[in-house]
Amino acid sequence: xxxxxxxxxxxxxxxxxxxxxxxxxxxxxxxxxxxxxxxxxxxxxxxxxxxxxxxxxxxxxxxxxxxxxxxxxxxxxxxxxxxxxxxxxxxxxxxxxxxxxxxxxxxxxxxxxxxxxxxxxxxxxxxxxxxxxxxxxxxxxxxxxxxxxxxxxxxxxxxxxxxxxxxxxxxxxxxxxxxxxxxxxxxxxxxxxxxxxxxxxxxxxxxxxxxxxxxxxxxxxxxxxxxxxxxxxxxxxxxxxxxxxxxxxxxxxxxxxxxxxxxxxxxxxxxxxxxxxxxxxxxxxxxxxxxxxxxxxxxxxxxxxxxxxxxxxxxxxxxxxxxxxxxxxxxxxxxxxxxxxxxxxxxxxxxxxxxxxxxxxxxxxxxxxxxxxxxxxxxxxx
Amino acid sequence: xxxxxxxxxxxxxxxxxxxxxxxxxxxxxxxxxxxxxxxxxxxxxxxxxxxxxxxxxxxxxxxxxxxxxxxxxxxxxxxxxxxxxxxxxxxxxxxxxxxxxxxxxxxxxxxxxxxxxxxxxxxxxxxxxxxxxxxxxxxxxxxxxxxxxxxxxxxxxxxxxxxxxxxxxxxxxxxxxxxxxxxxxxxxxxxxxxxxxxxxxxxxxxxxxxxxxxxxxxxxxxxxxxxxxxxxxxxxxxxxxxxxxxxxxxxxxxxxxxxxxxxxxxxxxxxxxxxxxxxxxxxxxxxxxxxxxxxxxxxxxxxxxxxxxxxxxxxxxxxxxxxxxxxxxxxxxxxxxxxxxxxxxxxxxxxxxxxxxxxxxxxxxxxxxxxxxxxxxxxxxxxxxxxxxxxxxxxxxxxxxxxxxxxxxxxxxxxxxxxxxxxxxxxxxxxxxxxxxxxxxxxxxxxxxxxxxxxxxxxxxxxxxxxxxxxxxxxxxxxxxxxxxxxxxxxxxxxxxxxxxxxxxxxxxxxxxxxxxxxxxxxxxxxxxxxxxxxxxx
Numbered sequence: 001x002x003x004x005x006x007x008x009x010x011x012x013x014x015x016x017x018x019x020x021x022x023x024x025x026x027x028x029x030x031x032x033x034x035x036x037x038x039x040x041x042x043x044x045x046x047x048x049x050x051x052x053x054x055x056x057x058x059x060x061x062x063x064x065x066x067x068x069x070x071x072x073x074x075x076x077x078x079x080x081x082x083x084x085x086x087x088x089x090x091x092x093x094x095x096x097x098x099x100x101x102x103x104x105x106x107x108x109x110x111x112x113x114x115x116x117x118x119x120x121x122x123x124x125x126x127x128x129x130x131x132x133x134x135x136x137x138x139x140x141x142x143x144x145x146x147x148x149x150x151x152x153x154x155x156x157x158x159x160x161x162x163x164x165x166x167x168x169x170x171x172x173x174x175x176x177x178x179x180x181x182x183x184x185x186x187x188x189x190x191x192x193x194x195x196x197x198x199x200x201x202x203x204x205x206x207x208x209x210x211x212x213x214x215x216x217x218x219x220x221x222x223x224x225x226x227x228x229x230x231x232x233x234x235x236x237x238x239x240x241x242x243x244x245x246x247x248x249x250x251x252x253x254x255x256x257x258x259x260x261x262x263x264x265x266x267x268x269x270x271x272x273x274x275x276x277x278x279x280x281x282x283x284x285x286x287x288x289x290x291x292x293x294x295x296x297x298x299x300x301x302x303x304x305x306x307x308x309x310x311x312x313x314x315x316x317x318x319x320x321x322x323x324x325x326x327x328x329x330x331x332x333x334x335x336x337x338x339x340x341x342x343x344x345x346x347x348x349x350x351x352x353x354x355x356x357x358x359x360x361x362x363x364x365x366x367x368x369x370x371x372x373x374x375x376x377x378x379x380x381x382x
Numbered sequence: 383x384x385x386x387x388x389x390x391x392x393x394x395x396x397x398x399x400x401x402x403x404x405x406x407x408x409x410x411x412x413x414x415x416x417x418x419x420x421x422x423x424x425x426x427x428x429x430x431x432x433x434x435x436x437x438x439x440x441x442x443x444x445x446x447x448x449x450x451x452x453x454x455x456x457x458x459x460x461x462x463x464x465x466x467x468x469x470x471x472x473x474x475x476x477x478x479x480x481x482x483x484x485x486x487x488x489x490x491x492x493x494x495x496x497x498x499x500x501x502x503x504x505x506x507x508x509x510x511x512x513x514x515x516x517x518x519x520x521x522x523x524x525x526x527x528x529x530x531x532x533x534x535x536x537x538x539x540x541x542x543x544x545x546x547x548x549x550x551x552x553x554x555x556x557x558x559x560x561x562x563x564x565x566x567x568x569x570x571x572x573x574x575x576x577x578x579x580x581x582x583x584x585x586x587x588x589x590x591x592x593x594x595x596x597x598x599x600x601x602x603x604x605x606x607x608x609x610x611x612x613x614x615x616x617x618x619x620x621x622x623x624x625x626x627x628x629x630x631x632x633x634x635x636x637x638x639x640x641x642x643x644x645x646x647x648x649x650x651x652x653x654x655x656x657x658x659x660x661x662x663x664x665x666x667x668x669x670x671x672x673x674x675x676x677x678x679x680x681x682x683x684x685x686x687x688x689x690x691x692x693x694x695x696x697x698x699x700x701x702x703x704x705x706x707x708x709x710x711x712x713x714x715x716x717x718x719x720x721x722x723x724x725x726x727x728x729x730x731x732x733x734x735x736x737x738x739x740x741x742x743x744x745x746x747x748x749x750x751x752x753x754x755x756x757x758x759x760x761x762x763x764x765x766x767x768x769x770x771x772x773x774x775x776x777x778x779x780x781x782x783x784x785x786x787x788x789x790x791x792x793x794x795x796x797x798x799x800x801x802x803x804x805x806x807x808x809x810x811x812x813x814x815x816x817x818x819x820x821x822x823x824x825x826x827x828x829x830x831x832x833x834x835x836x837x838x839x840x841x842x843x844x845x846x847x848x849x850x851x852x853x854x855x856x857x858x859x860x861x862x863x864x865x866x867x868x869x870x871x872x873x874x875x876x877x878x879x880x881x882x883x884x885x886x887x888x889x890x891x892x893x894x895x896x897x898x899x900x901x902x903x904x905x906x907x908x909x910x911x912x913x914x915x916x917x918x919x920x
């Protein structure tokens with residue numbers, strides 16, 4: 001009798017732990033959510049009477065450069081996909097890093113604009129030394145973003161200013177500052193400046209060669225290095241420990257002697273640097289003239305979705321950024337194949353909505369546990 | 383007893399009065415399941431009409447859940463409820479009220495800037511013919527009720543201006559006003575001074591004399607012994623037994639509650655008192671309302687002694703601790719630790735200078751719940767070698783090692799060892815994690831607040847033992863607790879706090895409960911305050 005009971009409980013614990021492992025694994029749920037998004041997208045295309053196969057052909061071509069219908073191959077598509085993904089990944093990191101510290105950085109857009117604007121100035125007025133010029137632009141852009149973000153973290157720690165409100169406001173400040181100062185440049189008109197000198201551009205001859213002259217450049221390395229830095233700081237350093245502790249329980253962190261204001265400031269500054277770099281990568285990677293922006297590019301906001309799907313981990317954010325980048329850069333191909341390009345936005349939107357399934361999953365598991373407990377009682381009573 | 387826990391039907395109580403007694407409440411085979419916990423597992427409770435029936439059990443035994451079901455706050459997953467012999471389904475508190483069931487909650491539900499009468503009639507205001515609220519007649523009725531049950535409550539007083547004990551009586555009046563004849567009291571003495579507890583006991587007896595049926599939820603044996611006739615014991619959600627209080631002694635009751643023999647007294651030798659470690663002079667700390675919560679407070683804690691701060695919740699204890707640990711800024715006064723002025727030192731500096739802190743709210747201030755056990759253990763020194771390198775990189779090896787060592791030393795039950803997520807651990811083991819962390823840092827001063835709140839008796843015994851061990855190692859210990867029993871059994875000196883001031887200090891050995899109780903209520907003693915008897919030295 002007792003043996004039987006033991007086995008029963010053992011089987012039960014295994015089942016339970018399997019269930020909770022799935023509930024605990026946010027990565028598994030993210031993948032599930034993405035799959036669901038695509039399923040819905042497919043059904044939608046089919047429902048409006050188009051061929052979903054065309055969408056997948058476009059996506060395949062974006063990812064690999066291979067055109068199934070024509071049997072041709074062009075590596076430029078890969079380059080363009082990665083180029084589109086760079087600011088998304090970087091802005092995802094800018095959202096994810098503060099999220100791990102318990103902050104909601106809705107201001108990646110503003111930090112991105114500051115990075116972009118400062119980089120444009122460095123590009124136009126900096127020392128035109130090959131190798132140094134673009135590096136200086138990158139550093140200046142990162143610094144500008146870091147200041148733009150760090151101020152918010154400091155205000156939050158020192159005066160309990162809501163970071164959400166502060167960052168939204170600073171987005172507008174950054175936008176108008178950027179327009180104002182860029183238009184002061186003598187040769188600038190209402191939408192662009194003169195061309196940048198070659199030394200400022202983030203081109204990489206090696207990447208140009210292997211991606212058939214796509215716009216992909218040094219930004220790729222910047223993005224990859226940032227992912228590694230993100231992972232290293234968060235998971236391996238005492239700074240990351242401090243930030244994560246602050247993120248999970250600010251009061252306990254304070255009680256343990258962690259300087260919370262400092263944590264919040266550093267966290268937002270690092271996030272701002274990521275977003276600022278995204279700005280530089282777009283400004284000096286995808287354009288060869290300075291832009292007087294007439295609207296916000298939106299990468300900062302898309303970064304929120306990227307971080308959400310990527311669970312604010314370095315690897316997850318990278319994967320999610322590449323996914324959203326793929327959807328964005330597949331749009332023209334889809335349109336040429338009679339698939340409404342809006343479908344990609346619908347899929348991205350659905351993915352974000354479905355992320356809420358995470359909570360739903362937990363509810364299902366709780367419900368099952370409850371039922372199991374009730375059944376167990378019923379059996380004993382019989 | 384333990385082998386047959388399904389024997390949920392209480393023995394007939396032939397010796398209790400006549401055989402034709404009726405039950406006011408019968409809860410038969412009640413089951414309530416929360417995610418991951420079976421809070422009530424086939425519990426049976428039978429309360430006779432016009433008796434005082436106690437429900438005894440440790441924290442988490444399922445007492446409050448059972449009563450919440452009776453009051454319609456939860457729906458049971460199994461079992462049935464009979465009120466005065468009729469089967470009923472109680473879906474919400476209004477239905478419970480209609481059945482004559484009233485509940486005095488542990489945390490009062492009163493509107494603080496309303497008068498007593500306004501609070502009582504809230505939700506069922508009598509109207510005049512013109513349609514206005516008829517305060518005058520309500521006031522009169524409240525006055526009558528108060529007089530009849532000996533509550534001496536002023537119907538026109540504002541809630542903010544009356545004591546906690548009075549507020550509780552307002553809660554009682556509230557349910558009497560709604561014509562309840564079955565009154566549930568959920569841990570009613572938790573917030574009262576000893577004197578107020580005595581008065582409450584008288585009120586309970588009077589209510590019984592007036593024909594009311596009373597259910598008293600508690601884990602305090604003394605109170606049961608004093609007022610209850612019968613008692614039902616719950617343990618870990620299960621029904622254990624129902625017995626006559628008169629024929630059962632406290633030791634037996636404790637054993638039924640805990641499931642094993644219990645030691646009431648903490649083993650401790652005389653204190654070897656050393657020099658002053660903590661010296662607090664004229665400390666003033668602001669509370670949340672912008673008024674000083676700690677006023678001009680002075681105290682000394684010596685090495686090798688436990689100084690207890692006794693008081694009713696909300697008399698400045700939290701602010702005192704937060705001022706000492708640096709969580710709240712100090713308005714005026716001086717804090718000296720080991721001869722060094724730390725009045726305005728940062729939290730980190732205080733930790734480095736040898737201040738340990740077991741916080742009052744362990745989950746809010748003490749632990750990072752989603753972190754692993756070993757990460758919580760190094761929360762205060764993760765930034766030092768060997769836990770991180772000079773370059774700022776964490777060394778996971780030594781961190782896990784430290785976790786493993788403390789799990790062994792402090793007998794922490796953690797399913798996955800150092801990797802256990804603290805959130806998944808029981809309250810007692812969470813508290814052990816904090817105690818382990820603080821003690822292992824070898825602080826010169828250990829500030830311990832409410833170290834055993836919500837813990838089971840086993841964990842309480844262990845934590846008390848550890849605190850005494852630290853004292854015997856020559857550490858200074860400042861203990862703040864709302865449980866007078868805990869203070870009395872652990873402390874070498876006891877300081878009573880009331881409204882942010884130390885009313886008096888007495889020696890632990892010759893302290894009398896009534897005397898501390900009086901000081902907790904703000905009554906000053908004529909005697910000179912007890913100074914620590916310094917031994918050893920030269």
